[in-house]
Amino acid sequence: MPWWGTAVFENLSDRLTAVFEKLRSHGRVTEDDLKAALREVRIALLEADVSLKVVRQFIANVQEKALGADVLKGLNPAQQVVKIVHDELVEILGGGGATRINTAPNPPNVIMLVGLQGAGKTTLAAKLSLYLRKQGHRPMMVAADPYRPAAVTQIQTLGRQLDIPVFHEPNRKPPELAQDAVKQAEHLGYNYVIVDTAGRTVIDEAMMREVAEIRRRVNPPEVLLVADAMTGQDAVKVAEQFQAQVGITGVVLTKMDGDARGGAALSLRTVTGVPIKFVGVSEKPDGLEQFHPDRIATRILGMGDVLTLIERAQSQTTEEDATRLANKFKKGTFDLEDFLDQLQKVRQMGPLEQLLGMIPGVSQALKGQNIQVEEKQFKRIEAVIQSMTQHERRNPEIIGTSRKRRIARGSGTTTADVNKLLNQFKEMQKMMKMFSRGKMPRGMPGIPGMPLGRK
């Protein structure tokens, strides 16, 4: 559950702390207490949609490790259990390590995409092509879904947009079509062939036979199961069926930009034994990221996603910007123009509520508060600063009553709003001067004091 959800409890860490605190008041922590703690772990995993079968196995492992590590004698059993759970998750998710795409001894390298309807195969085909081309390869896509209306048009449109060739021959059966495509790629010198197959439900045997036949014909080094991160307990069944009937070599989790905890990742990894290679994170063609076991482990446990937040912050600001800004802090020359610039950068990172949700603990503290209102306040501040002249932004102290009235009119606010902003800015400058006297934390000036809590 995300922080605005209905879940009674927020994250595993909080829950376990509560369990152990209650216990500690009666004195010693016993083995039974560990069971109670593990029950919380179990619920957290089930709420994250990890399949029950996988949860059972996982809990057994964690119990063994927790007993072995003597967590009960430790000072902070709750945090120790969280650490064991987290590490175990990372280990299972990251087993096999490499997220490289498998290649064939001789090109072209065929990548076959399989999965249920609506998982996002066609979008992924485009993303993968772009990803490969950025690495200097020559990819070609194959439209092998003649069943869904306009599926072929969809991939052709994407191909046109990205300038990546799409192979398609109407009226040919997908297995032959795929075979022809590989031949053509060889002939034209494309070194990657991405075959987009039709979505299917696992109970559709004819369709499953067809996809197995495509695999037999083109013998791809990589068969990727494309799975929706929001999938529930069904994930295991789906993965088992595709593994048994088609055979897969990797998994791609799509729609990770939603707020599903993504427990399916754990189920898929455990059941298939193949690595999770990529995650899809937006509808845009460049929304493909490497899979980070550490991040998804934290996410499954509902503990925020600081790393992604930092990465997004970094993508918005360059090293130079950061140094320039740090200098301004130090000299006390940080003006309203810089402030506006920073504000806009933060807003570009995504909606405020999403950003706050990534910070551990914040979600709990803000539960029930109206963030959308905050979002509007951001806009108002922007409008006020934008209604100032450059000279005023750099020297806010010159803004007198008459200028305030003009700014308020220009931004559709009141002079009280303008005053509020100016006062807040003055306070901020004071704080900065304090920081610059040696108290400024090193590193990211954009988000100081971020709790990292990682090793």
Add this chain to the structure above:
Amino acid sequence: MLSRLFRREKLDQGVEKSRSGFFGKIRTLLTAERPIDDDLWDELEELLIQADVGVQLTDELMERLRGEHRSGEIQNSRDLFDALKDALATSMENVAEKGPRKPLVQKGTLSCVLVVGVNGVGKTTTIAKLGNFWRNSGYNVMMAAGDTFRAAAIDQLKIWGERAKVPVVAHQPNADPGSVVFDALSAARARNADVVIIDTAGRLHTKFNLMEELKKIRRVIDKQNVPNVATLLVVDATTGQNAIVQAQQFAKVAGLDGLVVTKLDGTAKGGVIFAVTREVGVPILFVGTGEKMDDLSDFDPDDFVDALVGDGRV
């Protein structure tokens, strides 16, 4: 009566997978004449969770059933089975009975049905099925290609439109969906249509800007003074607990009048729809039961629970 029988048969086929899956296991568990003991409770709890019913709702169901067992209302596993079915069905019936629901479409008055949901749940296919269903029931139907974002979504709806013989109002790709909706409603008025079904781009409920766009679409519709407006959320039955938050967010932004559950034919679970109905307080109106155009069934909680769990008689 005949149509009801026909519907029931389709629903049976549609949820066959669920029935033979975890809900079927529940039936097997509870009709095996076992004594009600801790093992039975544990097994029941695990099966409900595996069917995606969710930890919270499962806890509530278990508490209620244990209570009825303590008070003697439930004597044996057979009673337990009936009580569970009853609890599942009422969890949805309460919602359905909250108020007299206006029919979605009426002859002679214009209705606008806005179809929303996250990516890949089957919105466009559902719209085709709805269009086909209403057209065959004698309504004058139109469809609007409001998904101007996904490549070829417009073509997809046009193809379905041809197959179902339902006219489609469409603009160019990347056009403003609000303007498509505006044009579709004007066209519908000009042609005296009974219902316009509006397709929208799939959007994750976490995307602020896309949800704002949806609000705008809703505003465009509201300004047209259409006599009947209804928003339907399409939910993929294979979705896990995230379906609940999805529904809550869409309800907040677009106001929901009903749910359509898709891909029930492909899942062994579908339990999350109980929690979804309860959380957002709107009824399930239709169930997609297959890939063909007439694989759509309307929804009755009792029939659904019967079809899902089976009636337990041998």
